Amino acid sequence: MEEKDFFYIELFELYKSLLTDKQKELFGSHYLYDLSLSEIAETEGTTRQSVYDAVKKVKNKLEDYEKSLKLKEKYDALKKIASELKTKDEKLSESILELIGR
Numbered sequence: 648m649e650e651k652d653f654f655y656i657e658l659f660e661l662y663k664s665l666l667t668d669k670q671k672e673l674f675g676s677h678y679l680y681d682l683s684l685s686e687i688a689e690t691e692g693t694t695r696q697s698v699y700d701a702v703k704k705v706k707n708k709l710e711d712y713e714k715s716l717k718l719k720e721k722y723d724a725l726k727k728i729a730s731e732l733k734t735k736d737e738k739l740s741e742s743i744l745e746l747i748g749r
Contacts (some may be wrong), residue, residue: 652678653658661718666705673698675703722747 664673673691676682677698684702684747688695713719729743 655709657719658713659705662709662712662716663724665712666708668703670701670708673701677702680702 655733659678666674673687676687676690677684682690684695684698688698691698725743725747729747730741732740734745
């Protein structure tokens with residue numbers, strides 16, 4: 648799996664509640680369960696191209712959500728701060744990591 652795929656999976660975990668059930672299902676099937684677009688299309692009774700388009704649309708939505716809300720950016724910043732604090736104040740560092748769910 649490519650690094651860019653992990654980026655989209657992280658965005659999906661942060662913003663999936665903003666997606667429709669169908670969008671969650673298609674994206675999850677491809678990225679989380681590693682099914683090919685053709686396998687998903689066969690299961691859904693549609694074409695590979697329509698699945699590709701739907702997954703692409705979800706990726707674009709996830710990027711738009713991140714541009715607006717910046718949850719991943721904030722999460723990554725807090726994680727970095729907690730890591731840097733670990734040497735100075737382990738209790739505070741653990742509290743931050745617990746707050747953001749590691």
